[in-house]
Amino acid sequence: MCGTIDLYYALTNKEEAKGILPNLRFVKETNRRDLHDYIMWHNINHLTKFLSKKYEDAYTPVLKVNNRENDNDLIWKKCLKMIPDFLQIPLSSLYLRYNIDPRDKIRVEEMADIIRDTYVKSFRQNAWMDEITKNNSIYKVHDMKFKIGYPQYILDPTEVDKDYEGKMEELPSHICYNQPSMGKRNRAYLFGAIGSIISYFISHSFNHPNREFKRNGVWESWLSNKSLEESFKELQNCYRDQYSKYWINDQQVDGIETIDANIADNSGIFMALQALKNRRDMNNVRYTSNSNITEDQLFFLAYAQARCSNETVTPPPTSPYKYRVNGVVSNLKEFSDAFSCSRGDPMNPPKKCTYWDF
Template identity: 30%
Template sequence: MGKPESPAGAAETRGRCRRRRPGFLEWGLLLLLLLLTGALAALSLLYAHSGAIQGPQEDEMCTSPGCVIAAARILRNMDPSKDPCEDFYQHACGGWLRRHVVPETSSRYSVFDILRDELEVVLKGALEHTAARDRPAVQKAKTLYRSCMNESIIEERDSQPLLETLGRVGGWPVAMDEWTDTVGRHWELERQLAAMNAQFNRRVLIDLFIWNDDQNSSRHIIYIDQPTLGMPSREHYFQEGSNQKVREAYLQFMVSVATMLRADMSLPRDHRRVQEDMAQVLRLETQLANATAPQEERHDVTTLYHRMPVTELQDRFSLKGFNWTLFIQSVLSSVKIELLPDEEVVVYGIPYLQKLESIIDVFSARTMQNYLVWRLVQDRISSLSQRFKDARAKYRKVLYGKTTEEVRWRECVSYVNSNMESAAGSLYVRKAFSRDSKDVVGELIDKVRAVFVETLDELSWMDEASKRKAQEKAMSMKVQIGYPDYILDERSKHLDKEYSNLDFSEHLYFENGLQNLKASAQRSLKKLRKKVDQNLWIIGAAVVNAFYSPNRNQIVFPAGILQPPFFSKDQPQALNFGGIGMVIGHEITHGFDDNGRNFDEEGNMLDWWSNFSAQHFQEQSECMVHQYGNYSWDLAEQQNVNGLSTLGENIADNGGVRQAYKAYLKWRAEGGRDQQLPGLDLTFDQVFFLNYAQVWCGSYRPEFAVQSIKTDVHSPLKYRVLGSLQNLAAFSDAFHCARGTPMHPRVRCRVW
């Protein structure tokens, strides 16, 4: 639902009045209804003339506040002057795009972002509310929030907490004069990487983490993989054009921060030395970027997965004397876990490790230390005084197009929600989520899942044996809706225990952040010897998103997304199926996309496909790779969408809208009576597709468009709508699109 209901007391007071005038809200709704009716009269004439839209089916008219608001939203978002058969995205979202400008604080602005903004307003009120009997977890969340909002103390402390932290990690050579070659000779890469990982959750140079074993989903195992980089995309490091501007801004950001810290330590600025040191760091990171595999080459987990004993890891990747046992044991020692004599690891990044040896051999200990500490400093900038954020501003402007920092309270709410998601989720759910929505959404999930199973019979490219396995997997999919019950259970100690090792101070925001980093790292590392908890929530409740976990074969729908336009008990089912129904179908289909299909019903990596079905899956997927790869995005310097790296999400989008639509038709065929929206002379099918499209209304800054087309595994919002609906015959039928028009192409792609 996402919206608090009216206070009961107010309703009782109104009920005692025998005769009353319509209230302000009611007059407003009546006026809105009249305006809608007049506006839609002209719209109806246009559609009647074009033959594009049929009249409504015989169901009851809904004039409740929820329905009037939904009708107004759909109408305001549309641009009826655009032919739905030529460009349905513009037809559905043109009004929204015309009325919304990307805020100076944002790189993208969409329906999703607006819902997140509204969610943050709810959390702000909850975090700022003083309650005498808050449970310990909530008290800590509110303390963390207040420490973040305490700007005067953050400004007063300035760089002091960062300088103290740098002293504990061996110093930052570029910002000190005593880090000499003599110091470097006693420096151990293994221990430095371990400290970054275990103490600060910075997995630099080598990504070591604990996760479910792909081949045995009941246990955890150590993974070794290629790392993330300081900039979002590997292409930023070695392509020209806009990437060169990003690189230059990134280097200037590094130099500025190092120079500021030298001054704070009363050291000479020594601009030439700082510039040389950080240019060398950028050269190192450029070589690391070049060693990493592109995203599109890492889609097939079956080729990534290589399990081996640590002894074999040492033999195959000695990295000029790098001691893998020392590194891994140093990480595990932080949570008092001993490395077993026959300990196994899973290596994802073999090509990266093969190239890393020559890189380590080239760069000095000074450059390595400069790089490791830079990645920690870069991560902590948001916890420091304003002058450090100002030093970052140009880089963020070039990278994202942002010209202004986010307002402080939003930054703090987001930080608390990200780091204490269970505590924040409990506050959000109590304030804004209707508990009985869980059951309604559960019924929708059952309907969409049943349709997925039924439509397997339509697939000529899949043989019967593989269809049976797919059916078993779909029916075995575990579901989590809204929130875990324990976050609202005052008798349960589970929520408080989750944060029992945290001890925040209102005056020490920087140190509070370090506690969160360490707690996050240790929470993950401690899982190594524990059996996988299949009931564990992989995300918090106050999140506007949904998820599928292949290792758990689990779909998750947090409370944050269970609100209009996605879902409401008070809006017509055409909107619910076109909104959250599509999301449900999307997440179910992820279990059968180019990655999810490699896992069985238990979440184990297992090839359950016949050769016939596997070969034809690839052929069906190739059609989609080609389709999306031909979309040229003008906002991203005319670059084409990467059809391979976005394949999984495109498969899920296509399957999701198809299943949701079929589930809606089935619901109606079984006697479900939907409600017409006032003033909208549209069929229920058309309302379904309009709500589906309008969920994806959004605008990008050009700078962010250039970046996201390289890094985002989702297609741009516009092409998520166009691509999926061009492939769906039911859409062109609903809007009477002639064959050969853009929305009724002669060639269509379908996987599921």
């Protein structure tokens, strides 16, 4: 039981406690004073770093029990480590003002909108969807609100100061990123490396468990009826069977446990590629390069490079990175065409799994 819930959250959240605590045996068998001390300790534990050396030394045995060591850094080093935790917004503001091209955020927002429109176009053409399901899908993707990069106010020192006066309504998280300026990158590279990730997260809203929700978080499947549920599962089974055939380091990939992430990976690159094609047709701009790499080849190379990893075994819910690349691109005719893979080659299997129509 304790491995499946956040115990501290359960103990400190009134509504959560009502549903969980009465069913925990140890709660019934532990006296109230011990439970009280447990909760209080978790509330003050993170404050020990601010106490004097006497208290720090007294805390050392506790750290050893938890297989941790005391931080023997000098005071100034400790303070430096605390800055990201306590001054996240000002630190991020400084980083963004001096290291990020504001035009990059606009480029990614435009890319996200193009990918969103690509999903809508695909929904309208999907043969296995009826009109109700198509409309549910279109409404759902249209209602998505993209929060990309950072909120605009963070570039204004005056607005950042307001954050510490309690006047800001929303705090961003994980807003710093370290990428070369996108203005120096070809559009195929951007759609392959970044567009596929945006598309990946859009796709997740149509997989389990998010597929149980329609627009605005309404708890109702976006699929219209049981027959569509069966069609949906049949499409999923193709990916289940594909990834179950993969092995790495004498370990078989779990095609069932990884199915949602595998579908999102495949949908992500597929929709990003279609979006690139739409952009190409819309602007009627020909791709030019000083190398012998075609635009489609660059797209796939960027996709693979963005997922480069030394990890050989990745536990569910995702597949090992090798198959998050090779398993995905082998489902795309555009890949086999771009690199002249013969039919029946490992990267161009006769049977290809697909989720969306174009």
